[in-house]
Amino acid sequence: MSISDLDYQWFQRINELGHIFSALNPIMRLFASYAEYVFYLGVVVYWFTRQSIKRQMVVESLLSASFALGVSGLIGHYFYRDRPFVTHSVLQLISHPANTSFPSDHAIGAFVIATSIWLFRRKEGTMWLLLAACIAFSRVWTGVHYPLDVLAGAGIGITAAAAVHQLFMRSTRALKCLEAIIHLYEATESKLWRRIA
Template sequence: MGISQIDELVFQFINQGAVTLSALNPLMRFLSEKAEYLFYLGVIVYWFTLIHKNRKMVITTLFAACIGFGLGSILSHFFYRDRPFVHHTVNQLIEHSANASFPSDHSIGAFVIATGIWLFRKKEGSIWLVLASLIAFSRIWNGVHYPGDVIAGAFIGAISAVICYQMFKRWSVAHRCLNASIHLYEKVEKKMGIRYKKGQSSNF
């Protein structure tokens, strides 16, 4: 049995939950369609806590997101895969266009932010990682992605966050540019009468 066949069998098993455990469907719809906004809100809140460390985290994570989505776009063209509902009868609980299924953009976005937070703030990051995993799982449950799609998306998101974190941590030029950009922004804030907190010492 090939990897593709195993992927389809696992998809069918999870997607069948929409019928056998239908009480969970409202939660799964929320996770697929709305939960990503919690990540966007989280990034905004972390930035406006006025803590220097959090701002390093936000910039590093957003930079990683650009890389992650860029990689995902490239892979979707070279390894195009139809959505499960294109060729199979599935329990599709949410509307979705029949575009590339591989890799999952929702998984990339959720995991790049969750991993970015985890690298700076382990306890909070662990909670974000759980939420990212639930979002990825819901995409299978709702019939719009295969397991391989969300696993690939999660990997791309996580590895992009780690690479950017290490780049800003170990590459002195990148580190200086990161700090300079934050300091410039904070100078503007000070002129506006906004005071910021240094917060805990940064990981880098």
């Protein structure tokens, strides 16, 4: 049995849960369509706590996300895969354009931010990783991704976050540059607050 066949079998098993446990479908729609906004809100909240270490965490997460989504774009360009609802009869619970399915950008975005947080704040990061896993699972449940799409997305997101974090851990020059940018922003922010006050 090929990986593609195994992937489709697992997709069928997960997607079929929408028929078996239909009461959970609204929750899965919520995770699949809107839970990503919790990550965006989280990044904003962490930034405006005005703590330098949290701001470093946010900058790392945004750099990691940019890198990871760039990789995703390249993969999607050279390895096009139809969405499950394009080639199969599925239970599709959310609307979605019939664009490339592999890898999952939702999984990348969720896992890259969750991993960035986990690298700085283990307990909170674990909760963010659980939410990321719920998003990834829901994308299969709702019929818009195969399991391999979200696993690849999670892998890309985690790898990108870890790589960027290691860059700043190992390169004093890169870390000083990041700290200088944050310091410049904070100095500008302080001036603006003084003017408003």
